[in-house]
Every structure is written in C-alpha cells, then in structure tokens.
Amino acid sequence: MRRAFEELKGHLAQVYDLGRAARLLSWDQQTMMPSGGAAARAEALATLGRLAHERFTSNEVGELLDRLRPYEESLPSDSDEASLIRVVRRDWTKARKVPAELRADIIRAASTGQQAWLQARAASDFPAFLPYLERNVELKRRYVECFEPAGEAYDVLLDDYEEGTTTAEVRAVFARLKEGLLPLIAAVGERADAVDGAVLRGPFPPDRQREVVLGIIRRFGFEDSAWRLDVAPHPFATSFSPGDIRVTTRYGENDLGSVFAAMHECGHGLYEHGVDRALERTPLCSGVSLGLHESQSRLWENLVGRSRPFWRRFFPELRTAFPEALGGVDEDAFYRSVNRVEPSLIRVEADETTYSLHVILRFELEQELVNGTIDLRDLPEAWNAKTKEYLGIDVPDDARGVLQDIHWAGGTLGYFPTYSLGSVMSVQIWEAAKRSIPDLEEQFEAGEFAALREWLREHLHRHGRKFTPKETLARVAGGPIDPEPYLAYLRAKAGEIYGL
C-alpha cells in the first residue's frame, strides 16, 4: 500500500514539476522576456499545461486512488498522507469531468480574447470585443454543464477559485458589505476635504523606491537566499518552491504605489514560503484558495502596511529617502493620505473602503452573464448604471468601465469575488493574531514582524492545501467567514481619519 502511495507521489511530483516550470515561463514572460519571445513562449506554456493535465487526469492516477482507499481510511484524516489522497481525489474527479476538447477551446478562446481585449480597450471599443466575450461566456456555460451543481450555475465557477463556497454565501457576505459600505462612503464623501490627497506628488526616484521597498519587505521576511524582487507592469507574486519566491512591483516616478504593491505581493509570497516543506512536490504545496491567499496579501498591505504603528516606524526613513517630495510632509498627513477614501473608476487603483463595491458590481454582473439574464450588448450600460449607483460616478468611456479588467477577456468568471472575500477574511485573521499577540502594534513600531509572520505560518501557511478553505479559515480565525470585523475595521479607520 505504501508502495502505491509512493507511486502516486512520484506521479504527482512530475505534474508539480511541470506546473512550476510553467510558472517560471510565465514569471519570465512578465519580468524578463524580450517581446520577440512571445510566440514561442505561448506554445511552450500550452505544451506544459497540456502535459501536466494529461498526466494528472490519467487513468493511472484514478487506479492508484482506488487502490489507496483502505490506506487513506487507516490514517488520521489530518495526516499529510490522508490529506494528499483526499485532495487529489477531489481534484482528479473534477478535472476528469471536463472533456479535453472543451478545455482546449477554453484556453484558445482565452488567448484570442485577451489579444482582442488589448486592442478593444486601447480603442475603448466594446463592440469590437463583444464577439470574443460571447465566445468566452458560451464556453463557460458549457463548462458549467459538465458538472451537476447542487445550487446555482455560478457555484461551479466560484468553486474553481474558492472551493466549497457557494454563490448564496458570497451574496450574503456582499449584501452586508453593501449595507455597511454605502453609508460609510457617503459619510466620508461629505468630509472629503479632511484628507489632503495632494501630499504624495513625488518625485520618487525608482532606485530609491527599490531600496525602501527592500528595507520594508526584508523585515516582513524577504531573504535574498529564497526570494527575488523584480519589476512587472502588473505586479504579482509566484513561487517555484517554498525556497524560491518571486515578488514583483512597479515604480512610478510620482507615486509610492510600489511600496504597497510590494507589501501586498510579499504577503502572497510569505504564504507560499510558509507551506510545510513536507508537502513539497505535491498538489498540497500552495495556498488553499484565492480568497485565503488574498487575505494574506491584504493583511500585509493594509492591516500592517497602512497602519499608524507601521508608519510611525517607517515614515522617518521614507522622508530621508525622498527629501524633495516628503520634506514638508508629516507622519499624520502621510498616514491620512495613504488611507484616503474616494470613489474612483478603476478597481486596481481603488482604496480599501470603496474596493469591495467594484468587486460586488462584477459579482452581480457575472451571475447575469452565466445565467444568460442579460444581453451582452447591454453590458456597458449595466456596468455604468451600477457604477453610478454604488460609487456615485459617471463612466466616461468603456476603457475605464466594462473593458478595464482582463479577467472576462480570458474567460475568467468567478474569480472577482475572492478579492473581497480575502479582504473580509484578512481582518478576521488579523483579529485572531492580535488576540494571541497583544503587543503586535508595539512590535510594528519597533520594526518587528517576526511574531506575526510566525503566527500566520503556524496557524495558516504551513497547512498548504491540506484542509478545505473553510476548514482552513476555521483553524486560523476560529470560525466561518464574517464581514462584521472588516466593516468595523473600516468604520473605525475612516471614522478616525475623517472625524465621523
């Protein structure tokens, strides 16, 4: 039995290696690759993806899983071995339901859709993008049909990113968020002049930004022996093993977005870095869901990186690094400015408080796409109406509206909600950490983050994918998802800054 298990692990290790090789190809594409390499890179990525999928969904894996059922049942369910068999059985069963041809069609449509989207967005031309969107949505509906959802069609899509969470559950969380956020944003809007948004104008020379960024994330846990920091137009984090973490950021001459992007990506990196090394080269060796991954990036970016104790420690250094830009700015003005709340058009530039409304808008529209309750030609109009309703602003063109995100162009539906679920969970996890480490904020003032990092590793990171996302959240935060701590956190922060 042990031999069958080792055989399974050997097989899965190859799949893992192919997957991590693909991640390196993708990292290189976004950080290093000259443009002339694009066509060959797309082919290589397609080949690695196809081989990994073929090997994972093979009959051989199914037979091993069958043979291993008694072994699995003989083990404690929280053992690495039982968890591996359980998770692989779930993944394998799910992956087998999608015909190879449909999977290939989805990948192809995603690729051509993204090309078309780039041009359509540049020209703000939604009709040019429409046929590609139609194709993506049609394929996603066929994908949904491969499964037998207990509830709504959208559940199937959500499950790919936040396993086990239903549309109804997300709807309930988002209803509370809407209910809490709309009046908060309205109240802030009436006192908008309480924060001077103009204190951060630069210049911020990129080489000095890099030094500042490294100075901060080294304190979070970035080490030269296991991490790299590079530049990418759209910052991201990835890992090729727990010992090889790559984070990226981007440097603008006139803003400090690089610092927050780097803290965010470092949060993702710490999660991947903290997975138990015993899980290496297995499918358990990664964060458990997009939502929980995002909880870590948001925690380090916002709960840590936009807090007063944090800047009490780092603002003096920041001012020394950028005397031209920050010589006349004090810590309080800086803190207020990086926590300014202001409805805006672009999701990726939104502040902590308004961000979720961007996500809720997309979540609502995505359900309509999947259920076919909206004519796709009417999508810009629906988008603009919701933007007006939730954020109070007019969308001047589709480039800054319905065409702003790449997700739908690549056929990615069901992903958006995880951004806000992550924010919500980040505060639950934060509260739990604070209960365990009462002097957390004093530690930040001293530039110490090891206690927080190790607590997160112990209660969350090390588990990888051993447990379901819900089980994992319960382990780290002590209960199911709950939007109230998040709302309370936002209310308290905005209340203090805006004097509500």
Add this chain to the structure above:
Amino acid sequence: MRRAFEELKGHLAQVYDLGRAARLLSWDQQTMMPSGGAAARAEALATLGRLAHERFTSNEVGELLDRLRPYEESLPSDSDEASLIRVVRRDWTKARKVPAELRADIIRAASTGQQAWLQARAASDFPAFLPYLERNVELKRRYVECFEPAGEAYDVLLDDYEEGTTTAEVRAVFARLKEGLLPLIAAVGERADAVDGAVLRGPFPPDRQREVVLGIIRRFGFEDSAWRLDVAPHPFATSFSPGDIRVTTRYGENDLGSVFAAMHECGHGLYEHGVDRALERTPLCSGVSLGLHESQSRLWENLVGRSRPFWRRFFPELRTAFPEALGGVDEDAFYRSVNRVEPSLIRVEADETTYSLHVILRFELEQELVNGTIDLRDLPEAWNAKTKEYLGIDVPDDARGVLQDIHWAGGTLGYFPTYSLGSVMSVQIWEAAKRSIPDLEEQFEAGEFAALREWLREHLHRHGRKFTPKETLARVAGGPIDPEPYLAYLRAKAGEIYGL
C-alpha cells in the same frame, strides 16, 4: 503522408517545448535564482529531461519515421522536410541505443560528481574527487559499449558533440596545431617584453562596462526586442527561440574580460538567432555542432573583437568610458595587450595562441581515460607532465591543474576538442567571408558589422541542423576542416605584435 509528417512535427514540437523550457530553468538558475531554489530546480530539470527523452524516443516516433520513408525519398534532400526526417531518424536511432537506466545513472553520477568536484577543487584534493571520476568514466565506457563504433571508442563520445568527426581526424588536426604552435609560442616567449601586460589594471566600474558591452554587441546584432544581457558567474549564451536570445557576461573591477566574454556569447547568440524561422519548434532549430557553434563565438570574439580595425573604432569610446584606467593608454598598447601571448595555467583564461594546447592536453588524456590506458590515480601526474611539455610551466596544485574544469566532474568527455575545432573553423569561415566582402575591415572601422552578420546568416546560421556538421562547414567555408589558415592567422598576428 503529409498527415503523418504533421503528426511527427507536432510530436517533435512538444519535445522542443520541453527542451526550451528546461533551458529557461537552467538560464534562470545561473542568472536569477536564489540559492534556496536549487533543490526544487534540480528535480524540475530532471523531470523535464526525462519527459522530453521519453517522448522523443517513443515507438510512435519510430513508426512515423518508418511510414515517412517514401515521403522523404520523394523530396529534395536539402528540403526542410527531408532534412527533418533524416536528422530525426539519426537522433532517434542513436537515442534508442542507450537504456533508460544507464542514462539515469549517468545523469545522477554527473550531478553528484559536480558537487564533489566543487569541494575537491576548493580543497585542491584530487583523491577526494577520484571515486566520482572513476564512476563517471566507468559509466561513459558502458555508454560507449551501447554503440558499435567503426573505429575508436572515443569516436562515440566525440560524435555527441561533433557529429561525424572521428578521433583520427581530430588527432590529425591537433598534430598540425602542436607542430605549428609550439615553435610559435617559444619564439614569442623570447620576446615577451614586447607587450606590456600591465596596461589593463582598471578601475573599470561595472555599470560602465555594461554600457560599453551593450554599445558593442548592439552593433553586432543584439536588439532589445529579441535579446537580453545578464550577469552569470560563468558566462554562457542560450536561446528559447530564434526570437529570444539570452547572453551573459561577468564584470570584474580590474579587467575587461566582460567585453570579450560578451562578444563571444553574442557570437553564439547570433547563430541561434539566425536559424531559419521555418525550422522553429523542430530539432533542426539550433546550431549544428559545438565546433561550429564555437566557430561563431570565436569569430566575433577574436577575429572581429581582437582586431586592429575593430579597436580603431571602439578604443576612443572605451577610453572615454574609463578615463582613470585608460587615460594614459594608446590604441596600439591596448591592442597589443588584449592580444598578449603567454602560457598560463588556466584554460579559460588562456590567450588565443596557447589556448589550443590546453585543449590538446585534455583530448590526449580523455582518450586514455576512455581506453583505460591510464590508472586514474596517475592523472594529476600525467596532467602536470603535459602542462610542462606543452606550456613550459609547473602546476603548483591540482586546483589549478587537473581539477580546474567542470567537464569530467559532470561525465562530459569528448567535448573539449570542439573548442579548438571551433577556433580552427572560425578562421576558415572568416577567410571565406573576407573573399565575399573585401572591405570587411574598413566596415569594422566604421562600426558596421551587418554585412558580416548577414553573410554568416546566409551561409551558415539559417541552415540550423539541416545538414551534417561537415556538410555545413563545406557550405560556409568551401571545404573540410583545415588548420593551416588558423596557424597562418596566429603566426601573422603574433609576428606583427612581437616582431618575429
């Protein structure tokens, strides 16, 4: 028939993708990877190598090759299609002769041998390395036994790097080199003080070196849209497609080795970049042999990059970049110093003229290793004796003697000769180019290299692996390998510099 051909190409394209992905993993390992990624990287490389080998040597490929025999015979033999079938049949037949288990043993022994070598070299401890060397040599002998060589055992090893060239042919070329070089080096030795070796002492700030290097190789053909220049401790070039070429160099504060290393690697890069795009994603899409590859790197490094016309153009720029180091140096002194001939211990630091003697020494010892005519314990002694005989110098320790190269530690035997074959062929190709482009050297003085590059592309690069190395050399140089032009070139250059 056409369908079987497309099927073969599709299959080979996947093998190509796996191979190029592995190249990226290796490039990243040498230029970017944090040390913590090493273990996972070794596993990933092993998996990609195994999968590529399995897919290439599959029965499916053999059956397609059989079915394609009439198609191949119906095509002109220099067509892309016939060439592909012919080369793949040769590669496949050869690859099938080696049992998977022996191949795995060789790879494992190479990996552990290299680790042991690193330590043994650091401690200059040959006895510590001896068991690993014995294992590598034993496995290589078993490898040789998989084939039925027409001539000597060493032919089998040579064929892996310089297909179709026999040990006897190399021996004949090297005999002429020895005959020509030994008296030349002796004559130079008597006039050693004709060149001041101390003019290049630096300081040469690395950032300015990088600018100088880019200024030069951009003129050779490096373009930002298809190339990258990075730093590696052991400079190398690689490519992921003809549109994605990576060259590396290293910067020393007190020497200009970076410039020559970069020109060398750029020569390799231009070869890969110049392969006909119609051959992409096939096994024909690369340089045809290590020797011909080296002919290109040596041509750009030495025939171009150590020539008077070249430095007439670039020395003024160099002096402007490094006023502290070169303010008091004139073009003639600089030219002489970068062409100094002086026997030395370390192959990779050797000058153009003495370099081949390092290679000949290794070639002679390698045959003894393979034939079992030397007790491996006596290898250091044999090494030191030949160094004294050919270069006139005493080897102070094994670190600077028999342990200096990584090749044998990795089980690589048969590779060394290609370095000198490349040098020999580089001058044959150079002479042919000069016959076609009479004003080549005037063009260099004007900083123009496009005519040379395009001539090389037309007559050599574009063919990739379509023809055998010997056929390829005949196409570009007009005949078989011939050491006389190389000897004449070295004699003329040293004669002028040393007043012989």
